[in-house]
Amino acid sequence: MADHYEVLGVSRDATTDEIKKAYRRLARQLHPDVNPGADASERFKLVTHAYDVLSDPDQRARYDMVGDQPFGGAGGTGGFGGFSDIFETFFGAAGGGGRGGRPRSRRERGQDALVRVTLELGDVVFGAHREIEVDTAVLCETCSGSCCQPGTTPVTCDICHGTGHVQRQVRSLLGNVVTTQPCNICQGYGTTIPYPCATCQGQGRVRARRTVSLDIPAGVETGLRLQLPGSGEVGPAGGPNGDLYIEVTVSPHEIFSRDGDDLLATLEVSMPDAILGTTTTIESLDGSVELELRPGVQAGDVLTIKGRGITPLRGTQRGDLRVGVHVVTPTRLDHRDRALIEEFAKRTRAPGPRLAEFHQGLFAKLRDRFRNG
Known part of the structure; x- marks a missing residue:
């Protein structure tokens, strides 16, 4: 297994900024859009994987501890003092070893919204109809929730190959152990968006004011909440709407x-x-x-x-x-x-x-x- 420090061309005591600069320099040289060669593609994957590990303080500390030796890290601590940390790394924080799971969906349910409405006592007696202005998230009309510029589509991530996860193999006291973690390049979605929609910035939704028609039944009282299913915010990437809750306040009447x-x-x-x-x-x-x-x-x-x-x-x-x-x-x-x-x-x-x-x-x-x- 290639040493991550050697892949990035940095020393083992390199700072986080030095690691980031080295990765950016290599990524510009090896990215498939710039260098389509097969060797460059493989090196780009190694560089990205090395950066994923070394840019995370916890993962870097574990890598330094385990290294390529069965009983210790580069610091020479050796022995069995780190066994519990190693065990937790592979069976706790890794979330079950080699399980992959499905990629995350960009489409998520929108948040619920709450609007307060003040009524007169006469509205309570007979019920009332209201047109309510709600400041909320609505579907992006430019991309219709796809998050992409019109005419473009998401691209399968070339690091995780659409799975949304990457596997990492490390030698330990227990032998070669494979861990699975969300892909840092696509954030676990399995796809990337090269050309995000300029209107919604790749979110699939925008903020806007819209009008909601509401029929308030007779008999409501202060503090009561009415639920309108599906009338809340639209979710990311055009996901289903949340619910809208109307909280009622009844104004005091002079006579009754x-x-x-x-x-x-x-x-x-x-x-x-x-x-x-x-x-x-x-x-x-x-x-x-x-x-x-x-x-x-x-x-x-x-x-x-x-x-x-x-x-x-x-x-x-x-x-x-x-x-x-x-x-x-x-x-x-x-x-x-x-x-x-x-x-x-x-x-x-x-x-x-x-x-x-x-x-x-x-x-x-x-x-x-x-x-x-």
């Missing part, structure tokens, strides 16, 4: 809030209307609704309007609109109004203030009912 599939709202009622009762019209998210207040309605009472809530994400029957009553007590009275209220208090003989059951809030009883029901 959400409780499961129900909508909650507060209705301010004057004291006379609360006492005498009345009929009023309120604006829900999908039109006007007539609401009747019975005489003597109390603060905290909840009026239910069926079917004016949210359509569930996996269902068809809408929730309800629940309106909590808030009685507004007047804070400014003239003498006549005050006299009327005092007269009313005397006639009704209303009891004075007293402690009562603790009230947690306008919708406390309603939410407790949901938890227990």
